[in-house]
Amino acid sequence: MKVLVTVKRVIDPYVKVRVKSDGSGVETANIKMTMNPFCEIAVEQAVRMKEAGVVTEIVVVSVGAMQSQETLRTAMAMGADRGILVDAGVDIEPLAVAKLLKAIIQKENPQLVITGKQAIDDDSNQTGQMISALMGWPQATFISNITVNGDTADVTREIDGGLEKLTIKLPAVVTSDLRLNEPRYVTLPNIMKAKKKPMEVIKPDALGVDVTPRLKTLKVQEPPSRSAGVKVADVKELVAKLRNEARVI
Amino acid sequence: MAVLVLAEHDGKQLKPGVTNLLTAAAKLGDVTVLVAGTQASEAAQAAAKVAGVKKVLLTEAPIYEGSAAENLAALVLTIAEQYSHILGPASAYGKNVLPRVAASLDVQQISEISAVESADTFVRPTYAGNAMATVQSSDRIKVITVRATAFDPAGEQAAAPVENLAPGPDLGLTQFKGAELSKSERPELTAARIIVSGGRGMGSAENFKLIEALADKLGAAVGASRAAVDSGFMPNEYQVGQTGKIVAPELYIAIGISGAIQHLAGMKDSKVIVAINKDAEAPIFSVASYWLVDDLFKAVPELTQELSA
Ligand SMILES: Cc1cc2nc3c(=O)[nH]c(=O)nc-3n(C[C@H](O)[C@H](O)[C@H](O)COP(=O)(O)OP(=O)(O)OC[C@H]3O[C@@H](n4cnc5c(N)ncnc54)[C@H](O)[C@@H]3O)c2cc1C
Ligand SMILES: Nc1ncnc2c1ncn2[C@@H]1O[C@H](COP(=O)(O)O)[C@@H](O)[C@H]1O
Numbered sequence: 011m012k013v014l015v016t017v018k019r020v021i022d023p024y025v026k027v028r029v030k031s032d033g034s035g036v037e038t039a040n041i042k043m044t045m046n047p048f049c050e051i052a053v054e055q056a057v058r059m060k061e062a063g064v065v066t067e068i069v070v071v072s073v074g075a076m077q078s079q080e081t082l083r084t085a086m087a088m089g090a091d092r093g094i095l096v097d098a099g100v101d102i103e104p105l106a107v108a109k110l111l112k113a114i115i116q117k118e119n120p121q122l123v124i125t126g127k128q129a130i131d132d133d134s135n136q137t138g139q140m141i142s143a144l145m146g147w148p149q150a151t152f153i154s155n156i157t158v159n160g161d162t163a164d165v166t167r168e169i170d171g172g173l174e175k176l177t178i179k180l181p182a183v184v185t186s187d188l189r190l191n192e193p194r195y196v197t198l199p200n201i202m203k204a205k206k207k208p209m210e211v212i213k214p215d216a217l218g219v220d221v222t223p224r225l226k227t228l229k230v231q232e233p234p235s236r237s238a239g240v241k242v243a244d245v246k247e248l249v250a251k252l253r254n255e256a257r258v259i
Numbered sequence: 260m261a262v263l264v265l266a267e268h269d270g271k272q273l274k275p276g277v278t279n280l281l282t283a284a285a286k287l288g289d290v291t292v293l294v295a296g297t298q299a300s301e302a303a304q305a306a307a308k309v310a311g312v313k314k315v316l317l318t319e320a321p322i323y324e325g326s327a328a329e330n331l332a333a334l335v336l337t338i339a340e341q342y343s344h345i346l347g348p349a350s351a352y353g354k355n356v357l358p359r360v361a362a363s364l365d366v367q368q369i370s371e372i373s374a375v376e377s378a379d380t381f382v383r384p385t386y387a388g389n390a391m392a393t394v395q396s397s398d399r400i401k402v403i404t405v406r407a408t409a410f411d412p413a414g415e416q417a418a419a420p421v422e423n424l425a426p427g428p429d430l431g432l433t434q435f436k437g438a439e440l441s442k443s444e445r446p447e448l449t450a451a452r453i454i455v456s457g458g459r460g461m462g463s464a465e466n467f468k469l470i471e472a473l474a475d476k477l478g479a480a481v482g483a484s485r486a487a488v489d490s491g492f493m494p495n496e497y498q499v500g501q502t503g504k505i506v507a508p509e510l511y512i513a514i515g516i517s518g519a520i521q522h523l524a525g526m527k528d529s530k531v532i533v534a535i536n537k538d539a540e541a542p543i544f545s546v547a548s549y550w551l552v553d554d555l556f557k558a559v560p561e562l563t564q565e566l567s568a
Binding site: 170232239 | 367562565
């Protein structure tokens with residue numbers, strides 16, 4: 011079966027994000043970018059399913075600026091077969107991304123779509139669910155396991171109280187949680203091979219999707235900072251502070 | 260304005276956080292609460308008694324077993340057009356259902372708001388809480404998930420009316436196969452007044468007994484960093500952070516946790532933070548109210564002991 015995986019280019023999770031002084035957003039100039047970690051997990055899952063003989067073709071799709079081609083190349087170095095960039099510029103909202111991806115899905119007809127559970131820049135946690143709703147497909151969010159059995163899949167989801175097991179009909183959308191797998195490192199030979207894999211670039215207009223934002227960002231601010239704490243010498247002092255100063259125990 | 264709240268519950272009670280969500284909802288207009296499940300009448304009665312609730316809609320049907328995102332979203336859609344705002348918790352439950360509702364209504368969901376500025380303007384954390392964005396929505400219906408820790412819980416009132424709402428369609432897309440829910444005598448992580456969390460520094464699942472003993476002494480919930488969960492020391496539902504649970508207890512004690520931004524994202528709004536770490540440079544100290552540089556295997560038993568004195 012064919013799998014479609016969505017990948018987003020984001021600021022590296024280990025970079026300290028700084029809010030611009032004019033409050034218009036966060037600093038992105040000269041900042042290390044990378045594939046959203048949940049998307050790496052999604053790609054890894056598809057590659058493992060291909061290695062296991064369950065999947066025949068992996069298409070990776072990204073919506074963003076031209077630089078997102080690098081992210082698609084990384085996914086191809088991990089083992090994806092081909093890449094599609096929807097060149098929509100920057101700051102596309104999840105609803106618009108989901109509509110663009112729906113248009114691609116209708117052309118590609120995958121049996122399974124894997125997205126990350128959350129993009130670590132906007133922290134929206136919406137896109138997979140939205141694609142699934144627009145397609146009228148089943149969804150399984152926050153999965154830590156998936157096994158395909160013909161035209162259904164058994165999945166385990168990470169929920170607030172523990173784990174949930176579902177059987178979903180295919181085609182479906184699933185979103186990856188952290189413990190689905192541990193993504194592989196890309197190797198130099200595979201990076202070289204990925205350069206030769208096909209990459210298509212499409213404009214949103216060609217897909218007939220209106221990407222006008224629905225949300226206007228009025229300002230972006232630093233969170234309130236905490237007042238400086240005190241170092242205590244030992245456990246006795248800690249307990250005394252908690253009892254008499256903070257009065258929390 | 261008419262506000263619909265999708266309430267999360269366990270059949271009998273509302274989940275912690277729903278009363279906080281109702282505080283946010285009451286700022287926006289007259290609140291109707293939808294309580295749906297296989298059995299939900301007790302939870303609906305509980306919802307009717309939360310201050311600010313004008314009406315409760317109760318829907319009971321087998322098709323709402325488990326998370327049932329597709330069927331729940333379809334149920335919400337049967338009444339969605341009557342409301343200006345549709346709110347749910349920013350929990351695994353709300354995050355599962357509401358984006359489906361939003362996409363079906365062709366609106367852009369506003370995720371995990373931490374403040375209500377006006378009927379169309381909200382504050383939400385982005386980049387693991389490092390950038391607070393104020394956003395204004397132009398959509399005709401605002402679909403919103405709410406970060407519980409950012410709002411105080413609503414009080415009580417004389418019960419509002421509870422009405423039955425007919426089940427929505429059964430889309431038959433997924434089949435619930437069961438859940439493995441953790442059972443614990445300790446308070447629930449998102450509702451606890453005190454949380455004791457352990458990280459990779461704990462070294463093993465066995466060593467988490469030290470955390471549990473301290474938690475029991477304090478009547479606290481237990482939490483964990485991602486590294487502790489990934490290492491198999493604790494199950495996934497204990498993870499605190501950007502991609503785990505967001506907590507803001509009165510007291511959060513972080514033990515053997517370095518303080519990566521993804522962990523801080525889940526706990527830095529706690530009132531008092533205590534950090535115990537043997538590394539004097541650990542970033543967790545930057546958010547700590549009180550910090551102790553010490554070996555946890557010495558300090559934690561000592562702390563448990565000292566609290567018994
Ligand atoms: C996409 C993404 C999402 C993430 N989401 C989350 C999340 O939701 N929650 C989360 O927690 N993390 C999350 N992380 C992981 C995060 O970046 C860190 O890797 C993680 O929080 C580290 O956990 P830790 O502090 O337990 O481990 P470490 O960073 O290894 O720290 C262990 C600490 O224990 C101390 N220590 C060791 N032994 C002792 C001892 N004997 N006595 C005292 N101190 C000791 C060490 O000094 C060290 O500071 C995420 C990462 C990514 C990329
Ligand atoms: N611009 C994008 N391009 C490709 N995939 C995306 C994009 N935005 C979101 N996604 C996918 O949807 C997931 C969830 O993102 P979000 O809903 O923004 O938190 C991500 O992990 C991606 O897999």
